[in-house]
Amino acid sequence: MNTVNPYLPMEAEVVERIQETPTIVTLRLRLTCADARHRFYCAPGQFNMLYLHGVGEVPISIKSGPQHFLDQTLLLDHTIRAVGRVTRALVRLQPGDRLGVRGPYGRGWPLDKAHGKDVHIITGGLGCAPAVSVVHELMRQRSQYGHISVVQGVKHCDDLIWREQYEHWAKQPDTQVLLAADQPDARWRWHTGMVTGLLDQLTLAPHRSLAMLCGPEPMMRASAERLIELGLSPDNIWLSMERNMQCAVGHCGHCQFGADFVCKDGPVFNYPAVRELLGTRGF
Amino acid sequence: MKAPDLRPSIAVHKFSSCDGCQLAFLNLGEDLLALTQRVRIRHFLEAGLDDPDAEVDIAFVEGSLSTPDEIARIRRVRASARYLVSIGACATAGGLQALRNLDDTHDAWRDAIYASPEFIATLAHARPIADEVRVDFELWGCPINSRQLLAAVSALLAGVPPIDQRDKVCLECKRTQQVCVMVTEGKPCLGPVTRTGCGALCPAFGRDCYGCYGPADNPNTASLARRFAGLGLLPDAIARRFLMINSAAPAFHEAGLIARSQGESQGESDE
């Protein structure tokens, strides 16, 4: 049916609910139709539209990496921050509850271009959600890539989710993990301040590096510009954007960013494509 | 023993008003019965339910605050409601009766009508509910309609706040494929500064919108007032356009007073 009506959701069931912080919840979803599970394939960086009955639909990145799709169980992890109408209600769902899912949509991270390169993943706040899947993928195919750095900044240290995950990655060979919090507590043993303050600590070989950015726009812009100063070519910087989305298939017009539709031309963009407008008020 | 009633409870309260907004409940037709399956109505005088101080999940409040007694009463309503929704122009902006706020004419009007004005304890101003207590959501319109009401109730029953509809009447006017009365007939339509929700009724009836849903998001009243002047309206007539059902809503209030003062200064220069 989905091929006929691109707006029609598929039914999914919440199989697990993980409370990450008081406002952030990861929902592990299973499409209830076996056929839909077989057909579903997505790349890191893509997103789904999650539909809550009677309430509405919102775009949420797919956190699970492709390894989840290889087996028949296909579980879709979505990490959601409760900010408004739909998300506040979504995070209240419990195992067994049903919702609608359509997707995957958009263009994910440029894994092909990252092949053989050092990859720096720089995220801020919940920007880590769309990036986690790509880290998983890099780790799964570890030998295909050079140095990997994972840089994450949060406002308050309690906002940091997936701490063990970062600690686990930090122990991997040739992998650097840098964390920053604007407001640390006594136990915080990482950097204090903005993510951009960490960029100088990167093991950066500009000519063979590719950076993937996700987070608030000012943070992405500052990071990208800093990376360029550090010698990275703008072409090797990629970032993931967010705009209002109603349809996710390029029809509703809401997600336009200049000439691009974030839903289908993005959400992951090459930096030069958005550099001009990023930060221009009103776009 | 009876099973406990787990339905969310609601109350409908009335303050200074014409009762028209509560009718959005009584005019629901079959949906009224469906609604009573899902919620327990604790207080709604017009429907025969009288328990004003019952603790409720949602209190709907119609009418403006215009007497000292009403001020005391709204505080009680607030205290006993988890979520308070003000319904209609009276409750959200003071309504038509807020016209008495304009020039502090209340006392003069009262004295003109009542033989024993000293017995009449009304306030000089008719004010919106949110002036006195915290309001969780406002449904604009004079009157609100059942469609808006159902949308708000459904959202709340789903555990989410209702959607605040702030677009302009013009959008709905075009969606319903009406012909613009300002462009074809030069009628001074308030659609371009007024909130949608009514379904663009006035243009559908060949007349100019009179702003009963209150100001929309980002209303450019100054430009519209200039346009009205271009259509031949005198400042006083422009002022009356803005100072009608929602005269106390800030955007309309201000636009009306500006037009009025232009009328006065013109009047002076005429002399």
Next chain:
Amino acid sequence: MSDTRRIRIDVPALTRVEGEGSLKLRIEEGRIEQLQLSIFEPPRYFEKFLEGRSWREVPDIVARICGICPVAYQMSAVQALEQAFGVTPSPWVQRMRRLFYCGEWLQSHALHIHLLALPDYLGFDSAIAMAQDYPEAVQRGLRLQALGNDLIRLFGGRSVHPVGARVGGFHHAPAADRVAALIPRLEAARQDAFELTQWCAGLPMPEDSETFISVALRHPDDYALCSGRLMSSSGLSLSADEWDQHFREFHAPHSTALWALLDEQPYLVGPLARLNLNSDHLPPPVADSLARTGIRFPSSNMFHSMLARALEIELALHDALALCREYHLPERSHEPVTPKAGVGYGMTEAPRGLLWHRYETDDDGCIRSARIVPPTSQNQARIEQNLAASLKRFGLEHDDDALRLHCEKVIRNYDPCISCATHFLTLDVTR
């Protein structure tokens, strides 16, 4: 039960009336010492807002006096302004006004009978509770009410504060197919209405006869709605501008409200008064329906008000059907209006009774002064008179709850619309 009992009944908030009012009853030594219907709707000063407003705005402003009978306010107002400006509405407009008005009678009466009054007779405190045991009756009421609302929408877009009426006629003539679409529904509703009349006639009603004066419009050709002369059962026949010769409003010292009296007497307006004066003008099918009930009008039993409402529902459906069947698009939906200075009067039959307006305009058609006498303030004196008499007949020895219910039943016969009344009614009169 002893005669020396002191009874004090406070019904702090009257339920199932439009607007809010309260009743105070004090009985001492078997005598009614105090009986006061007070209305705590704050004044809203409509007559004053109208001053300085353009004639174009009047229908939109007066509609807001009452959300339940806005059509009535609009119709009395446009009639008055047309008189002031010397505009004669076309026959099409006059017919369509009747159709529009039929919608309001239908919705208001259906609402009153089913949601407000019937629970009294069937022993429920609300229609919501009643719906459990009498689902068909409640649904029938909601259907009739919805149909009335749709008739109003035809000309006004919405049933509360409709936007279609203007001085001279209507802003817009409805498309013929929309009118035609209502015909089958009106036809189907007639059976509902007939059954409703018979059902109402069969309900156990108190035998409660007393003499009172009925006041209503009367027209030589039909059951008067928005035309005709003002008649009374005491033999009066007046035009609207003669109102002040016989009617007087005053701020009664023992009451909280302005009252209207006819030659210093309380009087009744509303469905029962209309039927008492106009039963000879019921169209044959409605007259047959009435004949089958075995009840005769004029009636001196106030509890026949509900039956009168049911019959007026039948009448409204009958007339609406005829008007819809002969509907055609007019050349224009309103007469051109040239405002001028003048005085005009309007009177029409609101669902709750006669509604009288008077306006004085200036050269530009702006309102210099306005006076509005709504039905509820006219019935005010009559309600108290009726309460006192009816309670005595009922027997003051009944227990508090029974007395309270009886009072409420009596009051609800008038379907008092307190919102309408309020621009005349005071609040918190203390002495």
Next chain:
Amino acid sequence: METPAFLPADRLQALLELLTDDGYRCVGPRIRDGAVLYQTLDDADQLPRGVQVQQSPGRYRLEQTDSPRRFAWANGPQALKPLTFAPHEELWVGELQADGSLIFHDAVRQAEPVAVIGVRACDLAALSLQEQHFLQAAPDPYFRERRRQLLLIAVHCTHPSDTCFCAHTGDGPEARTGFDLSLYETDTGYFVTAGSPAGERLLARLPLEPGDAGRFDTACDEVHAAAARQTRDLPTGNLQADLFARLDHPRWQEVAERCLSCGNCTQVCPTCFCHSEQEVPDISGTRSSHQRQWDSCFSPGHSYIHGITLRQDTASRYRQWLTHKFGSWHSQYGRSGCVGCGRCIAWCPVGIDPTEELHAICTEVKAT
């Protein structure tokens, strides 16, 4: 071109009858509420004989002339857009079952066949742009179904308004593609050409007469003269680059003083495609309808992302409209999003004329 055959004016009804026989609902220009609107047409006599239209910024008036022509008007507020992209429609329904599971129902239905008579060249061009938008990557089934059932009979325009500039955008006044049949109107009848196999088949069944070459030339000349009468134009050059190079131009603020951000311009524009979606649950809570409706870049929701409306002020909304329609559209669909119909000029309540704004913004000599 070979001289097309001729349909005498009094036989136009035959065309309507053929279409009705073929199961079409005929839609054509009719007068309602002071404008030319596409409405159901039962009889050729319902067409607006002799009606012409005066349009200028913020103003639209009909004018009755004694011309016998039925297509002598310039366009009304509607294009073909509402016929393919409905202003408001249900997309699907979600139903909550007693066991907590959800079932989704499609709302795509078989569209009714509709034949539109009197289509303008600008609107055909706009339709083809909307086809590009809605029928590419993820075809919209609602649009597609309605489009499939649409038969289009164009009438080449001979009476452009003051607001029209289709000659400049290259989209009119002569309809070149996208129609099934096309008519060249003269006082006595129509020269008929076919533009599709369906049009050919229809043409073969019409009670036509052989066309007179000289009179056909005159008819064509009228269309060319109509083009020459148009006065408005867009700045030449690369508008996309020019607009995006002037995002800080003071003119945006000036126009914002006048603009009501009412969205009328986008609603009447035959190419604007923005829409929003909403959920309309029923009161029982089990059935919820997912709907979409026309939206506009002038509405607050258009640029909302949690907590902020990116385009709060009118200047940025107006700039979004112009930079998209006349600028980034080029990247998206290979051409400007404007077909020169002039509707946004006439139907703007305060008479803002985008062509004038574009000139002010793009053609001024940049101070160095």
